[in-house]
Amino acid sequence: MIRAANESDCINLAALSLEVWLQTYAVDGINRNISQYALATFTERHFKEYLHNKKYLLLVSIEDSYLRGYALLNFDSTSQLGDYGFEIEKLYVHSAFQGRAIGRSLLQEIEMRHGGKFWLYTWVRNKSIGFYQKYGFVDIGQYNFEFGSDCVENRVLSYVSIPK
Helix, strand or coil: CEEECCHHHHHHHHHHHHHHHHHHHCCCCCCHHHHHHHHHHCCHHHHHHHHCCCCEEEEEEEECCEEEEEEEEECCCCCCCCCCCEEEEEEEECHHHCCCCHHHHHHHHHHHHHCCEEEEEEECCCCHHHHHHHHCCEEEEEEEEEECCEEEEEEEEEEECCCC
């Protein structure tokens, strides 16, 4: 089931985010910059702030009362590369449940609720790039994400649905 997140989801969103983010970005191990960023960012309070900010929407994928994945939409964010609609800031799926159409279901729900024009960025070493390309995203440029003294090269991907 996909639904809008509520306050009781926030602690689980924080835990899932830590799991996905560390598995994605800490492939070479853990260093101080990674630890500081992850522990300061992915908190219950952080997600509660999103719930109370009208420019954001958090959608959660729940199965048997367990959080399997989520999407964070930012309706106020614009790409510096052009008009590509709103941004999907996060599309995270628990690693044990990747490959089970949870990410695809979240994208379909986003498209159904808010239209099929959106963009995101993802790390160049992230295996999700293939997933996004298979869904129909196209590469439109580069964005560098900095945390601490680390710089992570990302690809900016855009999606525009084809009218049926």
